[in-house]
Amino acid sequence: xxxxxxDAKSIVPSSHSPIVPTAAMTTLSQQQWIYRQQxxxxxxxxxxxxxxxxxxxxxxxxxxxxxARYFSVDPYMRIGQSGKPTYDxxxxxLNTVQQGGVVGQVLAxxxxxYAEGDWVYSYSGWxxxxxxxxxxxxxxxxxxxxxxxxxxxxxMPGRTAWFGLTESGRPHAGEVVVVSGAAGxxxxxxxxFAKRHGARVLGxxxxxxxxxxxxxxxxxxxxxxxxxxxxxxSLGAAIRAATGGVDVYFDNVGGMVTDAVxxxxxxxxxxxxxxxxxxxxxxxxxxxxxxxxxxHMLYQRATIQGMLARDYVHRMDEMVRIVxxxxxxxxxxFEETVVDGFAQLPAALNSLFTGEHRGKLLVKA
Amino acid sequence: xxxxxxDAKSIVPSSHSPIVPTAAMTTLSQQQWIYRQQxxxxxxxxxxxxxxxxxxxxxxxxxxxxxARYFSVDPYMRIGQSGKPTYDxxxxxLNTVQQGGVVGQVLAxxxxxYAEGDWVYSYSGWxxxxxxxxxxxxxxxxxxxxxxxxxxxxxMPGRTAWFGLTESGRPHAGEVVVVSGAAGxxxxxxxxFAKRHGARVLGxxxxxxxxxxxxxxxxxxxxxxxxxxxxxxSLGAAIRAATGGVDVYFDNVGGMVTDAVxxxxxxxxxxxxxxxxxxxxxxxxxxxxxxxxxxHMLYQRATIQGMLARDYVHRMDEMVRIVxxxxxxxxxxFEETVVDGFAQLPAALNSLFTGEHRGKLLVKA
Numbered sequence: 001x002x003x004x005x006x007d008a009k010s011i012v013p014s015s016h017s018p019i020v021p022t023a024a025m026t027t028l029s030q031q032q033w034i035y036r037q038q039x040x041x042x043x044x045x046x047x048x049x050x051x052x053x054x055x056x057x058x059x060x061x062x063x064x065x066x067x068a069r070y071f072s073v074d075p076y077m078r079i080g081q082s083g084k085p086t087y088d089x090x091x092x093x094l095n096t097v098q099q100g101g102v103v104g105q106v107l108a109x110x111x112x113x114y115a116e117g118d119w120v121y122s123y124s125g126w127x128x129x130x131x132x133x134x135x136x137x138x139x140x141x142x143x144x145x146x147x148x149x150x151x152x153x154x155x156m157p158g159r160t161a162w163f164g165l166t167e168s169g170r171p172h173a174g175e176v177v178v179v180s181g182a183a184g185x186x187x188x189x190x191x192x193f194a195k196r197h198g199a200r201v202l203g204x205x206x207x208x209x210x211x212x213x214x215x216x217x218x219x220x221x222x223x224x225x226x227x228x229x230x231x232x233x234s235l236g237a238a239i240r241a242a243t244g245g246v247d248v249y250f251d252n253v254g255g256m257v258t259d260a261v262x263x264x265x266x267x268x269x270x271x272x273x274x275x276x277x278x279x280x281x282x283x284x285x286x287x288x289x290x291x292x293x294x295x296h297m298l299y300q301r302a303t304i305q306g307m308l309a310r311d312y313v314h315r316m317d318e319m320v321r322i323v324x325x326x327x328x329x330x331x332x333x334f335e336e337t338v339v340d341g342f343a344q345l346p347a348a349l350n351s352l353f354t355g356e357h358r359g360k361l362l363v364k365a
Numbered sequence: 366x367x368x369x370x371x372d373a374k375s376i377v378p379s380s381h382s383p384i385v386p387t388a389a390m391t392t393l394s395q396q397q398w399i400y401r402q403q404x405x406x407x408x409x410x411x412x413x414x415x416x417x418x419x420x421x422x423x424x425x426x427x428x429x430x431x432x433a434r435y436f437s438v439d440p441y442m443r444i445g446q447s448g449k450p451t452y453d454x455x456x457x458x459l460n461t462v463q464q465g466g467v468v469g470q471v472l473a474x475x476x477x478x479y480a481e482g483d484w485v486y487s488y489s490g491w492x493x494x495x496x497x498x499x500x501x502x503x504x505x506x507x508x509x510x511x512x513x514x515x516x517x518x519x520x521m522p523g524r525t526a527w528f529g530l531t532e533s534g535r536p537h538a539g540e541v542v543v544v545s546g547a548a549g550x551x552x553x554x555x556x557x558f559a560k561r562h563g564a565r566v567l568g569x570x571x572x573x574x575x576x577x578x579x580x581x582x583x584x585x586x587x588x589x590x591x592x593x594x595x596x597x598x599s600l601g602a603a604i605r606a607a608t609g610g611v612d613v614y615f616d617n618v619g620g621m622v623t624d625a626v627x628x629x630x631x632x633x634x635x636x637x638x639x640x641x642x643x644x645x646x647x648x649x650x651x652x653x654x655x656x657x658x659x660x661h662m663l664y665q666r667a668t669i670q671g672m673l674a675r676d677y678v679h680r681m682d683e684m685v686r687i688v689x690x691x692x693x694x695x696x697x698x699f700e701e702t703v704v705d706g707f708a709q710l711p712a713a714l715n716s717l718f719t720g721e722h723r724g725k726l727l728v729k730a
Contacts, residue, residue: 079660079664085664086660086664087663087664251659254657254659254660255657258659273659273660273662273663274663275663276657276659276660276663279657279660283657283660284660287656287657287658288656288657289654289655289656289657290654290655290656290657291652291653291654291655292619292620292641292644292648292652292653292654292655293652294616294619294623294638294641294669294671295444295451295619295638295641295644295648295649296671297638297669297670297671298452298638298639298640298641298671298672298673299444299450299451299452299671299673300671301670301671301672301673301676302670302671303668303669303670303671304659304662304668304669304670305662305666305667305668305669306659306661306662306663306664306665306666306667306668307663307666308663308664308666311666
């Protein structure tokens, strides 16, 4: 559905003064974050370079020119910076614009169905402007849901949470679901989706504030701050005391948290490996050592299943059909943490692994 | 089917002089291996005590008196000696007869359908004689297959191999199946079953002789001696050079071999955790450290599934319907290594983890 520009403008951050292309304009000043160097541990600005160039605004057939408004930063980006094969055979190419999901507005259109001012989703990466073929765009309707939800609950993180839980976790009413990284973009949704399945849900997160939020706002039955535990045994004892045992473990973090959960699985437990963020800043290249625990899979005839959001792109409509009404009805909490400024992108990405954000982390252009 | 005593006798080892009960006999000298002490590493005779007692031969309703002829020693026995909960909540009880599968002959019967001389399977454990209720017996037909197959290819190991491969591994023609512990009771069957599914099969075993046997006798496409590799990287390079990548990994051993395979899995690979024998002599109580590799599950959207033979007891007929004709036609290699003498039982059990046997390890009474 197309949106009247007036409506769209109402949620454009006031700091924006979009450059409106005219027949006379042929170039536009574009900023880009170029991925320059593989990080071996934490990401810093030395791994990226901010460049400015002139973008020829001439449009080919079925192209639009868009101005990015919101950038997604996601943990998978750090996986793509591993030196070893990961979800793709090759790492993110050096000396190219950092890839990533963007919500932007159409500045000029040469494509049917897209008009100036339209809000769109595009995988156009860390650049302030981009020319994108219409086949790489998704039109957004601000009247249906805030446009930023295309990067969160109604986008990749929501798809990951929904299909990871329903296809791999398969929770039943009364079962115990444990979610690690429960305050994050995916985890906070998994927690709520699991509650809607009738499960009893334990969220694990770092810090008391996040844990209070999991319980008080998201409705977790239990929340545990892993940071107050200095060993998997100690954390495991707390999880056992709360839950008695684990039927579904939705894992976003790996490491010590997972070490604590695996010995507590119940018969035929399902472990969903959605992320291993504790390992991303180095551990993918040189694996960290941890206890060997696969024997528990045998005892409990349990399953570990890895999943990626990309496998469910073609099933997005199934998720939207169910979750979008919940979003419109205000029945799902989809908190966003918005960092202001294109210049903050590398720091924001790094903060996924160190920071205190809740829900979906976005950078506003 | 019942067996004429004459037929049965023809495969009774000549060293046996079964005690034939008479109306006058009321007791019988019985030897038992009592499990006395939890081993923390390797099993030695100090963990067991050989005792001799008089067994009252009087039989209750539906009971038979059997003389054990062959004892099974299986890796799972060592799991039951862990101090922590494993497949059962409690470890094998101390100061009781070591549990285990037995093939024996009926000495006296008070149960319909069982006659003196009949061959039976029973879970009567490490004792030379036992009184067993008919509900705990399975009548064997020596005309159909050697009676020892009830402890191997047509018993628990065969069931484990068949259902572990078909239900969890689910190999397709042309896929690469890797089997660890490939010269063992389960692994040697998995290897052959996978070949029959049209897969290309790599067997991993310790020592050149075993590897030659995997290739030359069992029909493995490739065999790798893990003992010539001093690291998972080195072993992994050899596996990659042979196979290019792994679709199904049937794991009996865990440890370094599994560390080598996991980074080589293909998209949607299935890893079957059937055993982790490299960890049984201590690692179940105090986990060994190994590299964290669960991120590979994510990249490849792969599955790790633990399985136990007990889950398929009720489906034994499905396996026998298919595999027994192969056994009768001589189309399955089911090599047995037979250790002579009841006194050898603890040493034989320990040799599962250190020894050079091929196929199914049995102890002859």
